[in-house]
Amino acid sequence: MKKTIALAVALSLVAGSVFASGGAESSSSAKKYRIFMNPKFTGLSYFEVCANGAKEAAKELGVDFVYTGSEQADVQLQVQSLENIVSQKPDAIIVSAIDLNAVAPPLVKAMAKGIKVISYDADTAANARDFFCNQMSYEGAARAMLDCALLNAPEGGELAFIAASPTSPNHMAHIKIMTELCQTEAKYKMFKPVSTQFAGDDEAKSIEVSINLMQAYPNLRGIISSSAVSAPAAARAIQSAGKVGKVFATGVALPSSIRSYLKDGSQKAFFIWDPAMLGYMSVYVAKASLDGTLKNVVGSKVKAGKLGEFTVGKDGEIVYGKPLIFTPQNIDEYKF
Amino acid sequence: MDAIRINVNKHRWELILLGLIAVAAAWATQLSPYYLESGQLFNSSRNFVFTGIMALGLMTVIVTGEMDLSLPSILAVCTVLLAKASAASVPLPLAVIGIFLVAACLGAVNGLLVAKMRLPALAVTLGTMGAFRGVAFIIGSEVGYTGFSDSYKYLGGTLIGETEIPLMLPVFFIVVVLFVVVLHFTTFGRRVYAIGNNANAVAYSGISVAGTKVTAYVLSALTAALGAWIFVGQYGSARGDNANGVILAVITSVVLGGVDINGGKGNVLGVLFSILFLWTLRNGMGLANIAGPIQQLIIGALLIAAVLVSNFAVSFRTSVK
Numbered sequence: 256m257k258k259t260i261a262l263a264v265a266l267s268l269v270a271g272s273v274f275a276s277g278g279a280e281s282s283s284s285a286k287k288y289r290i291f292m293n294p295k296f297t298g299l300s301y302f303e304v305c306a307n308g309a310k311e312a313a314k315e316l317g318v319d320f321v322y323t324g325s326e327q328a329d330v331q332l333q334v335q336s337l338e339n340i341v342s343q344k345p346d347a348i349i350v351s352a353i354d355l356n357a358v359a360p361p362l363v364k365a366m367a368k369g370i371k372v373i374s375y376d377a378d379t380a381a382n383a384r385d386f387f388c389n390q391m392s393y394e395g396a397a398r399a400m401l402d403c404a405l406l407n408a409p410e411g412g413e414l415a416f417i418a419a420s421p422t423s424p425n426h427m428a429h430i431k432i433m434t435e436l437c438q439t440e441a442k443y444k445m446f447k448p449v450s451t452q453f454a455g456d457d458e459a460k461s462i463e464v465s466i467n468l469m470q471a472y473p474n475l476r477g478i479i480s481s482s483a484v485s486a487p488a489a490a491r492a493i494q495s496a497g498k499v500g501k502v503f504a505t506g507v508a509l510p511s512s513i514r515s516y517l518k519d520g521s522q523k524a525f526f527i528w529d530p531a532m533l534g535y536m537s538v539y540v541a542k543a544s545l546d547g548t549l550k551n552v553v554g555s556k557v558k559a560g561k562l563g564e565f566t567v568g569k570d571g572e573i574v575y576g577k578p579l580i581f582t583p584q585n586i587d588e589y590k591f
Numbered sequence: 592m593d594a595i596r597i598n599v600n601k602h603r604w605e606l607i608l609l610g611l612i613a614v615a616a617a618w619a620t621q622l623s624p625y626y627l628e629s630g631q632l633f634n635s636s637r638n639f640v641f642t643g644i645m646a647l648g649l650m651t652v653i654v655t656g657e658m659d660l661s662l663p664s665i666l667a668v669c670t671v672l673l674a675k676a677s678a679a680s681v682p683l684p685l686a687v688i689g690i691f692l693v694a695a696c697l698g699a700v701n702g703l704l705v706a707k708m709r710l711p712a713l714a715v716t717l718g719t720m721g722a723f724r725g726v727a728f729i730i731g732s733e734v735g736y737t738g739f740s741d742s743y744k745y746l747g748g749t750l751i752g753e754t755e756i757p758l759m760l761p762v763f764f765i766v767v768v769l770f771v772v773v774l775h776f777t778t779f780g781r782r783v784y785a786i787g788n789n790a791n792a793v794a795y796s797g798i799s800v801a802g803t804k805v806t807a808y809v810l811s812a813l814t815a816a817l818g819a820w821i822f823v824g825q826y827g828s829a830r831g832d833n834a835n836g837v838i839l840a841v842i843t844s845v846v847l848g849g850v851d852i853n854g855g856k857g858n859v860l861g862v863l864f865s866i867l868f869l870w871t872l873r874n875g876m877g878l879a880n881i882a883g884p885i886q887q888l889i890i891g892a893l894l895i896a897a898v899l900v901s902n903f904a905v906s907f908r909t910s911v912k
Contacts, residue, residue, distance in 0.1 A: 297883065326883035329836070334826060335638055339877035342631040343623070356737045357828050421734040 288318040288346040290541050292534070293337060295353045295377060295456065296328040301483045301509050301530055302351070304591050305376065308531030309349065312538035315560055320538070321345075328419075328456050330357045337361040341370065347541040349534075350384075351376035354422045359383040371544045375537040376530075378424045385544055385551060386571045388537040390528040391578055393425065397432035399578045400479050400506055401443050403524040406582065407503035411445020412476025415468045417485040417506075419456045426481040433479070449475070454485050461488035462495075465504070469496055480506040483527070487512040490522050510581055510589035517583045526580045531591065533575050536562055540573060604849035604901065608864035612871055619875025626878055633755045635877075637825055639870040640759045641666070641747075641818035642837055643863075646844040647770045648814030650862050651807045653845055654774070656787045656854030657705055657712040659808060662815045662841060663834035664723035665697050669819030671731030673743060674829035683742040690816045697723060698812025702805030720838070728831030735830035739823055747824020759821050766817070771859045773810075783807060787854030843890065844869055847897050 292309050294302035306322040313320035323340065325332035330353050338361045340348055348365060352358045355378060362372050362383040372384040379387075391399065404414065416433070418426035430451055437446045449472055454461040465478055465488065478489040486506035490513060493502050499521040508525045516522040539559035543549035549557045555567040565573050581589065619626045626632075645662045652659045669690040676686035697719070704715045749758045774780040782803045785793045794800050823829055848865035850857030869890065876886045 321880055323880040323882075327836075330828075330830075330832075331826065331834070332883075336877065338634060339874075339880075342628075342634065342878060343625045343880075354735065354828070356735075357826060360827060421732075 288542065288545055289343075290318050290320050290347045290349060290538060291340045291343070291345045292320065292322045292349045292537075293324045293333070293340060293351070294322075295324075295333065295351050296326055297322075297324045298326045298328075299456070299484065300511070302376075304509070304530040305351075305534035305537075307534065308529075308536075309534035309538045311531070312535040312560060316538065316542050318538070318542060328353055330354045333358060334361060337365075341365045341368070344368075345370060346545055347371040347373060349373045349375055349537045349541055350379065352379040353377070354420070355379050355424050356422065371541055373537050373541045373544065375533060376425070381570050384571070386540055386549075386567070386573055388533060388540055389425075389572050389574045390530075390533050391576055392574045393428040394432050395574075395576060395578065396425070396481065396507075396526075397429045397436060399526045399580060400429065400481070401433055401436060401446070403505040403526050403580060404446060404477050404479060404503070405443075406524040406580075407505055407522070408476050412447070413449045413472055413474050414446050414477045414479060415450040415452065415472065415475055416448065417452050417454050417461060417464055417468075417478060417480035417482065417489065419482050419485075420453050429481045446477075454480075454482065454488075456482050456484045458484050458488045461485035462492045465489040465492035466496055469493070469498060469502055475502055477502065478504045478506075480504075483507050483509055483512070486525060487516070490516040494521055508581075510586055510591060513581070514586055517581060517586045520583065524580055524582050526578055528575060528578055529591075532562060532577070535560065536565065536573075536575055540565075602858065602860075605858060605861045605864055608848070608861060608868055612864060612868045615868055615871040615875065619871055619878070622875050622879040622881075626875055630755050631878075632874075633757060633760070635874045636760055636870065637747075637757050638873070639866050640757075640763045641821045641825070641834075642841050643763055643844065643866040644766050644814045644818050644821070645811070645837075646841045646848075646862055646866060647766060647859065648811030649841055650845050650848070650850050650857060650859065651770070651774065651783060652712075652804075652811050653850055653852065654783050654787045654854055654857050655804050655807050656790065657804060657807070658716055659701060659712070659811050660716040660838050661697070661701060661719040661723050662811060663837040664720045664727060665694050665812050665815040666819045666822065666837075667727035667831060667833040667835070668697065668723050668730070669694055669816045670823050670829035670833045671727050671736070671831060673819060673823050674731060674736035674739070677739045677743045678736065680740070683745075686743070687820060690819060691813060694812040694816035694819075695809050698809040699805060701812070702801075702808035705808070706801040706804035724831070724835070727833070731829060731831040735828050737828045739827060739829075744824040744827060747821040748827065749824070759825070762821070766814070767859065767863050774859055779803065779806065784855055787851075787856070789855075840869075843894055847894060849897075849901065851901075 292306055310320055325336050333353050334357060337358060341361055348370060359380040362379055366372055373386050374384045375388040416430045418430060434448045436443045437448055452464045454464045461484060468478060469475055480486040480489060486504055486508040489504035493499055493504055504522055505525055507527050513525050536559045540557055543557045549555055551571045553567060553569060556564050558564050567573055649659055649662060672690050673686055701716055701719055704710050705712045747759055750756060751758055782798055786800055786803055790800050844866045845862055846852055848862030
């Protein structure tokens with residue numbers, strides 16, 4: 256009896272859903288571009304801010320915009336969500352990759368189908384995307400972070416770096432250039448890089464790594480991270496270890512996440528670019544690429560709405576390049 | 592043969608699951624116009640294969656009344672070993688035999704600790720989950736390896752001929768048939784169910800309970816090894832953190848399939864239908880861009896409903912007597 260009822264319910268649900276008003280997505284008659292944005296993971300406000308800027312650009316341009324991704328920083332989940340996106344036949348995909356090589360297969364398939372692929376924030380393998388919207392040239396970012404370090408410790412000292420993983424191209428490039436600058440440039444010669452650790456954009460892991468670094472290197476002067484999760488986490492670790500003033504943290508962070516540390520004086524400077532504008536720019540690049548007005552040739556120009564004009568560099572890289580350095584003096588100007 | 596006649600009453604859970612698959616498919620079709628397309632379906636079917644194979648292995652262990660949380664960690668050990676083998680240009684057959692042997696050893700470790708030394712399975716496999724994961728990280732590091740030679744990627748990365756059917760799909764179904772035979776038509780399978788129902792009675796009848804349990808653990812470890820071989824072809828990369836966190840999805844597939852978490856009850860077809868149902872649900876929700884947390888909520892609620900219904904069914908039956 257129970258089984259019969261269950262089956263009857265199931266069958267009526269089937270009948271009901273099949274005949275129910277369809278209409279999740281009816282094909283729109285106008286030729287509107289559909290652009291999907293896939294962040295490393297949706298659980299980080301940095302990516303939400305990027306998406307807000309992207310939505311603004313999408314509204315200005317009159318394109319359909321969908322922001323979707325897995326809520327955890329997991330490589331396999333990102334590959335799956337990219338495959339789901341490709342199955343929905345978008346016109347362009349904007350993606351920030353957790354692992355530059357692992358996301359390549361679905362993206363290469365997408366490009367073969369004529370879908371434009373734009374990477375932003377964290378690049379994919381160069382053959383898996385049409386353009387890369389880089390927030391800062393790797394060298395620009397490296398210098399900005401070392402300048403922040405100077406603001407914290409003009410006398411120099413031992414530095415440790417925290418990156419998401421060895422396969423995050425931007426983090427690793429920043430560390431490589433920072434290390435080189437510390438050896439070659441007089442301005443930064445007082446810094447001595449001693450260690451690079453990985454924390455996977457995870458807050459708890461970043462705190463653990465920072466505490467371990469302070470224990471392993473008793474003379475450690477600073478922890479620098481390009482990850483907007485790890486830099487504030489390092490500041491928190493320094494506070495809980497009671498080493499405020501002895502060790503500083505700096506790197507990339509959203510103003511909202513480090514406002515308290517700048518206000519209470521435990522940290523002196525962090526750096527970022529406007530994530531909303533990075534997202535905004537990436538949508539303009541996607542649209543220009545779809546319209547055919549932007550070609551992957553060094554020197555090509557693209558106009559990104561209110562941001563002005565950008566130029567294509569080597570390997571399809573377009574640099575947004577407007578750094579913002581936060582100090583206790585200017586932190587209140589930034590609301591994101 | 593009597594075994595072939597389908598006893599409707601005995602298999603009502605499997606029939607309910609079949610109905611649920613149909614409902615889920617209809618829902619998915621309504622959610623997104625891209626769902627009901629053969630290319631999309633075949634492509635996304637790859638997402639249930641390696642976890643599904645591990646679910647069948649886990650089922651064997653669970654039916655004996657034990658648990659194995661270390662399967663994804665064993666998979667990671669195998670993927671990074673395959674990476675080392677590929678980098679050293681080891682011929683594929685040798686590498687595969689190698690990881691099967693390693694996996695069997697890891698499974699035997701679980702089995703000996705649980706069955707011979709009578710330690711609680713949950714605690715033991717929680718420990719080996721961490722220990723094996725650590726081994727995978729030591730061998731594989733966080734850098735990961737992506738330069739697999741084509742022969743290694745063949746199983747997980749190719750389509751059959753000119754079709755859209757991934758090679759791993761028929762492999763999955765062969766494994767399903769294998770487990771149907773092993774668990775429902777062999778002496779070993781009979782012992783597995785007997786032990787799950789009443790281990791003491793089995794012991795008193797002179798059958799080695801520990802021996803069967805160790806074999807179950809080794810079998811499930813082998814499914815992790817096969818999963819690893821498919822994994823490297825599917826994702827083209829091997830890293831210490833491969834399949835981290837997948838154990839929840841695997842356990843969900845097994846429990847939703849009608850396998851009693853305390854052991855002694857369950858059907859391979861039930862697990863198969865549960866795998867297909869969860870796949871349909873996840874595929875449909877993914878195509879409709881439903882946020883991850885909501886997907887988790889829906890699947891979590893389904894699991895609770897499954898446990899409630901099966902418990903209620905048991906008490907209803909015993910009370911009506």
